[in-house]
Amino acid sequence: MAYATKLTLIHHIAIYVLFYSICASGDDCGVRDNPDVNYFDVQLPEINVPNHLTSYVCQQFKIPTDQAYHAIAFEPIISNHHVMHHMLLFGCESDTGNMDPHLCGSQDQSCGSWLAQWTIGVEGQVCTPPQAGIRFGKNSFQYMSLQIHWNNDGTIQNQTDNSGMRIYYTTKLRQHDLGNVQIGQNDIEIPPLTPSHNTVGSCSGSCTRQMLFQPIYITRSYIHMHYLGENGTFDLYRNGQFVQRISEDLAYLYHKSPIHNHKPPVEVLPGDELRLTCGFDSYSGEKKRNTTLFFGEGSNAEMCYAFVTYYPHAIGFDQCIQFADYDVNCPSSDGRMFGGCNFYDLESSVKGHLLDDIIRACSLGVLCDKNCSQTLRELTTHPCMQGRLGVHSRRTILSNIPSWKKVIIIMDDYRDKCVV
Structure with missing residues (x-):
């Protein structure tokens, strides 16, 4: 975990999944032959992949800004499947001066609004819900920033990559602007040789009361852990009482974790709690570990996150994470972030x-x-x-x-x- 109060995906995220539904391969979202839809690519030039396990590379791109647009589909462009772990696309309101590929750093943190993601094991286009789109252009994002996480398992030398994303967009704006929020726990400590260990992270009622000014509607969710992940549940609580299970993965598989589509959408009110529980196994088979595992960005560490798509977009509601019992993204009752x-x-x-x-x-x-x-x-x-x-x-x-x-x-x- 970074020291600061806000976990930035640009550094570790490890966020590493997508917020939108994934269909079959092909023209998944029905956009290629639509005369109202155009596209542009954000893609790295051919560059060398470092010969160590985990690397993050970022690059900013200028995008159309002459009017307001909705991005309605995202298509991964993967040139090196051996090292690609995930891609994340962020919206930027200004030029950060990083138009060339570089190792991600603090300068990239100003691009903090997530637009789309791709992760290992996913095929096909990334579609937004039919009633909503990602707004960019006039009076909105002027640039996009691409982050790529390379996972070079064999620390192989002399590899290159120029992966990226194709963005399909339209001037026919949809009813809602789409939002995305990451929910989970940054304090993870999994003891060795333990068949069942649970970690809980919430977007607390206190946080949703401060960060939401009207109801939102969850359309999709995705539970993300690494290799020790065994099961996960994502629940809605209201006034301290369980309301409903939003999604669950009873037999979690790192490379095949599903996207959950919610029809009808799940209503979340200001003051509701969104609670994620991750179950880990450090005892069985290939999951067996003889040392404690902590939270971390690499696949040899662990995570406990839910990635959630919702509408209408609430400004600033893109992360709602805990560290232990502390709310990272909103002040406590005494006004102090992160316990001071x-x-x-x-x-x-x-x-x-x-x-x-x-x-x-x-x-x-x-x-x-x-x-x-x-x-x-x-x-x-x-x-x-x-x-x-x-x-x-x-x-x-x-x-x-x-x-x-x-x-x-x-x-x-x-x-x-x-x-x-």
Whole structure:
């Protein structure tokens, strides 16, 4: 997980699936011979694939902007099936200065609205529902950004790729603008040799009350895990009470997970909770793991997400994720995001001075004095050091700093000798 409050697909997403229905191969969406429909391609030039497991490449493209359009179908252009894991297409309101292919980075985060996705195992066009389309052009997105995730399992050298997406669009706008939202859990810790382990992530009632200003209608959903995924359920709760099961995968398969189409669409009201439960198996057959698995972008880590298509589009309602019990994308009742934790601030503090200050203040002979306790308190009371946030901070931030090992010893000694 990234340190910031919003998980950006451009970095790790790993988001890695599509929000729209997938039909049979061929002219899936009925667009190729429609005189009202045009298309353009967003496609990488032929470039080298790095010879390591996981890589993300991004490129921004200028698109038609002379009037308002609806994108109504997306067609994957796959040139190297050996390395392609997923593609994501984002809408951008301005030029980010990244019109050439590059390794995805923070500069790509301004393109945060998801338009379409393709993932491994999917064939055919990606269709929007007949009553809705993805708006772009005049008074909307001026650019699109393509993100491609390469998964080079054999770390094979001298591979190239120029994959991309074909976008079919029309000036005959449909009744609704389509929206997409990612729901799930970023705090995943699957113990080894465990046949059944559940992880739960929600778009809480508090978040939907803040982020939705009218009812929305879910047309499609997709549950996404990696290799240890065993089963998944996606449920709607209202006033704390179960309303209905939106979708479920009782026998999840990473390469063949289905798209669920909802007819009639599922109504979600402001204040409703959308709850995802992912079941994992680290014990059986090829899923057997002898070490703990955590959340991560690569297929050798795990995820627990539902990708949801809905209408009408609600501005800003594109991610609604939890880390442990914290809502990542909306403030808590006290107005603080993510429990007041900012991982960048913690990293800056511990790398800048804090760990060295602790070692200096708590050197042998003055372990229990005021200066030592004050510097230790600055670390231990930091919002990012509490509960599951603290577990994550120790594993991903502090463990990478050499002086942290010394501070662990000091903290244990202080607890044993100075705490009454």
